[in-house]
Each structure stands twice: as C-alpha cells, then as structure tokens.
Amino acid sequence: NAGVTQTPKFQVLKTGQSMTLQCAQDMNHEYMSWYRQDPGMGLRLIHYSVGAGITDQGEVPNGYNVSRSTTEDFPLRLLSAAPSQTSVYFCASSLSSGNYEQYFGPGTRLTVT
C-alpha cells in the first residue's frame, strides 16, 4: 500500500492563479480531510469528507473547494490564490469518521507570490 499520496510536493503560484492539490489513498478509507499547517498554529482543518459524494467545511474553508467523486481521491482546489494561502497542506484519511486515527500524506508546500 502506498498509503496517502499527495502531488505536487512543491508549488509556486502567482496571486489570482488557480490550481488543484491532489490527494489519493489506497486503503479504502471512508474519511478524508485537508489541513493547512502554518508556523505556530498547528494544523487547521479546511474541508473533510465522510464518503464519496459527501463533503463539509472545517475550520478554515474560505478560498478552497473540494469534491469527492471516488473513495480514493479527494482533490483540493484553490480558485484564486492569495498570499494568505501560502502554507503546507496535508491530506489525511481514516477508516471511517468514527475511527479517530488519521493517516497523513507527505504534504504540499505552496507559495503564493
């Protein structure tokens, strides 16, 4: 099993550009989520999904969109990048929403200039 994979590892965007961060898991996990990690602030939940076709907002959803068309994939879209979205983004998954143990991907470091 590859676990949770994320692409790209690094990305630089100009303000106003759009892009999609990819996340995939091969563990047949129902629950997937996106976090951003900023210095001194820990990890903050952006969006999450409890299964294919079901998504919901987390603590900091503004500026981000998600969809979950398959169990395996959970892409995060930035519609119009802003410098405030410069961060490290982590995707995570767990067996179900009732299972607390989350497995994290390696992260995507995004810089918006």
Add this chain to the structure above:
Amino acid sequence: QQQVKQSPQSLIVQKGGISIINCAYENTAFDYFPWYQQFPGKGPALLIAIRPDVSEKKEGRFTISFNKSAKQFSLHIMDSQPGDSATYFCAAAGSARQLTFGSGTQLTVLP
C-alpha cells in the same frame, strides 16, 4: 479561539533525559486525545492516544498523563533519544470526530 493550548513551543533535552509537553483544552465534549509526531518534510504520524476514562497510558518510552478535572494532558518521553527530535502536536476530538490540534512543540534531544 484556540481550543487546545500547547506548551512549550520548543524544548531542548539532553540524551537520556525526560521530555515533557503539556496541553490544555477548553471543550468538555472532547473525548479523544492523541499525540502526533512529525519529522521535517513529513506528515504527522499518530504516536499515542488516550480517552478520558483512564488517567495514564504508556507505550514504550512514551506516556500520556490525563487530568480530566483540570482539562489538561501531557506527553512524557522517558530516556529521550536524538531520534526523538521532531515536532510534537497534541490534539483533541469530540463526537464530530474532528481533530483540533495544538500549536506544536519542537523537541531537540542533544547527543
């Protein structure tokens, strides 16, 4: 509003010493308290977790102490090793199953 407060921000310990990281929470509905370990360039990984029906949980050199009345929990790393040097995050979750993370502690264990 930060629901999980973590301290210290950084910690330097000699090899063989005890590392102690503390967290305090506000939401009494939290019922799951994990600790995650993160190495540079990697994603966080679950280290150890506790539920509020026990006051202590030990796994090898890692121990969680939990004080429900004080709404505090802590991670103790016994016989700290240079390989333990990493960033540690406490977290908490309630019935919604969403993890709320502390701000992290950067641990350095000197050889």
